[in-house]
Amino acid sequence: MSERPGFGMRPSGNGSVPAVAEPLPGPAAEAVETPAPLPPGARIDLGRERADSRIDEVLDALDTELVGLHPVKTRIREIAALLLVDRARARFGIDSRRPNLHMCFTGGPGTGKTTVATRLAELLHRLGHIRQGHLVAVTRDDLVGQYVGHTAPKTKEVLKRAMGGVLFIDEAYYLYRAENERDYGQEAIEILLQVMENRRDDLVVVLAGYKDRMDAFFSSNPGMSSRIAHHIDFPDYEPGELEEIGRLMMSRDGYRLAPETEPVFRDYLERRRARPRFANARSVRNAIERARLRHAERLMARGGEVTREDLITLHPEDFQHSRVFAH
Amino acid sequence: MRITQGTFSYLPDLTDEEIAAQVAYALGKGWPCSIEFTDDPHPRNSYWEMWGLPMFDLADPAGVLYELNECRRAYPDHYIRLNAYDAGYGRQTTALSFIVQRPAEEPGFRLDREETSDRRVRFRLHPYALDRPQGDRHR
Numbered sequence: 001m002s003e004r005p006g007f008g009m010r011p012s013g014n015g016s017v018p019a020v021a022e023p024l025p026g027p028a029a030e031a032v033e034t035p036a037p038l039p040p041g042a043r044i045d046l047g048r049e050r051a052d053s054r055i056d057e058v059l060d061a062l063d064t065e066l067v068g069l070h071p072v073k074t075r076i077r078e079i080a081a082l083l084l085v086d087r088a089r090a091r092f093g094i095d096s097r098r099p100n101l102h103m104c105f106t107g108g109p110g111t112g113k114t115t116v117a118t119r120l121a122e123l124l125h126r127l128g129h130i131r132q133g134h135l136v137a138v139t140r141d142d143l144v145g146q147y148v149g150h151t152a153p154k155t156k157e158v159l160k161r162a163m164g165g166v167l168f169i170d171e172a173y174y175l176y177r178a179e180n181e182r183d184y185g186q187e188a189i190e191i192l193l194q195v196m197e198n199r200r201d202d203l204v205v206v207l208a209g210y211k212d213r214m215d216a217f218f219s220s221n222p223g224m225s226s227r228i229a230h231h232i233d234f235p236d237y238e239p240g241e242l243e244e245i246g247r248l249m250m251s252r253d254g255y256r257l258a259p260e261t262e263p264v265f266r267d268y269l270e271r272r273r274a275r276p277r278f279a280n281a282r283s284v285r286n287a288i289e290r291a292r293l294r295h296a297e298r299l300m301a302r303g304g305e306v307t308r309e310d311l312i313t314l315h316p317e318d319f320q321h322s323r324v325f326a327h
Numbered sequence: 328m329r330i331t332q333g334t335f336s337y338l339p340d341l342t343d344e345e346i347a348a349q350v351a352y353a354l355g356k357g358w359p360c361s362i363e364f365t366d367d368p369h370p371r372n373s374y375w376e377m378w379g380l381p382m383f384d385l386a387d388p389a390g391v392l393y394e395l396n397e398c399r400r401a402y403p404d405h406y407i408r409l410n411a412y413d414a415g416y417g418r419q420t421t422a423l424s425f426i427v428q429r430p431a432e433e434p435g436f437r438l439d440r441e442e443t444s445d446r447r448v449r450f451r452l453h454p455y456a457l458d459r460p461q462g463d464r465h466r
Contacts, residue, residue: 134386160382160389164386165386202387
């Protein structure tokens with residue numbers, strides 16, 4: 001060992017470690033410095049507020065990186081506007097309740113629910129609605145215990161981890177099992193409801209799942225439904241949007257389609273879309289993964305020398321050998 | 328007699344906001360926090376009762392404050408302290424520990440003189456609180 005690590009209490013060799021015990025400027029210090037409310041005649045430049053909060057980066061990223069999803073993007077923009085205006089109102093000393101931002105994302109598999117939730121956490125953080133901006137993604141397993149008395153500590157543990165951020169509960173309808181009235185899921189739901197109501201400042205809960213099953217879940221838990229202000233539906237992608245998603249994924253992985261591959265890729269998506277268990281963007285990703293495999297195999301089988309062009313271009317046969325084209 | 332143990336013990340008691348700020352500092356350094364309580368104020372009583380497990384993977388002080396308030400509700404007249412553990416290689420010890428609740432009345436200590444063999448005299452520190460049974464010491 002070259003150097004003994006210094007303790008925080010006293011400066012180490014180079015004197016760069018800060019003193020631990022120094023009282024920190026935290027929420028208390030900030031609260032003291034809260035400026036007096038602006039006079040009623042004052043004006044606030046919303047454009048500057050917007051630039052200061054740097055929300056446009058997140059909104060633009062949402063627009064460029066996610067294809068389609070117009071209802072979702074509209075709602076997110078509305079929420080951003082509301083929080084921004086609320087901030088301006090607070091500067092005038094107008095007291096308004098903190099908005100209820102618990103949400104429910106419904107939509108088919110692979111429609112971008114988790115991705116949007118991550119972006120949302122970032123956005124809410126920049127607007128000062130949540131303090132940390134992290135996303136804690138959980139499923140039934142993380143919330144519901146296996147024996148009596150196990151559920152409450154487990155759920156609380158997860159809630160504590162999510163505080164200051166967004167709690168994303170994937171496939172939330174599994175929490176409630178109608179066929180077993182002694183299922184521990186009910187207990188987790190009750191704790192969740194309590195926290196959603198009482199600790200709105202500390203975390204935002206996002207439930208996600210397939211539309212029909214979420215509807216059934218809400219009809220058996222009306223309390224849950226009424227505590228969620230925003231029910232956002234993620235539509236399935238149109239063929240054109242799927243193609244664009246595929247292009248985006250390929251360019252991110254450093255691949256591109258040969259011109260003669262494009263109709264084949266379009267045809268592939270059409271066929272894949274008609275088949276059961278089509279999972280939107282996730283299916284597109286898998287299709288590209290498999291095309292990469294075939295591409296690599298094709299190059300190896302051919303042997304000899306390859307150019308950069310060969311390495312990045314996907315040919316029609318990379319897609320045509322798929323099972324989708326079998327009949 | 329006000330007991331002084333751990334960091335900040337010569338300062339006035341911290342407010343909840345100040346505690347939250349210290350917890351935020353600890354979490355920012357990657358130190359998990361834990362809560363412990365006791366009603367035996369003897370300075371050599373270093374192993375206090377644990378209030379649940381140490382809280383790992385937290386990002387925000389709200390979770391720690393929540394547990395702290397639960398503990399305060401369950402033990403309104405006990406000492407409660409908050410520890411932050413630095414698991415970093417070469418340190419691996421409690422990095423920050425401070426009292427976040429003390430009973431309203433702290434009876435203090437008395438010095439007992441004890442005569443042992445060969446006319447030697449030993450002194451012993453005895454907290455008055457220990458005269459009463461556990462759980463009933465600071466009522």
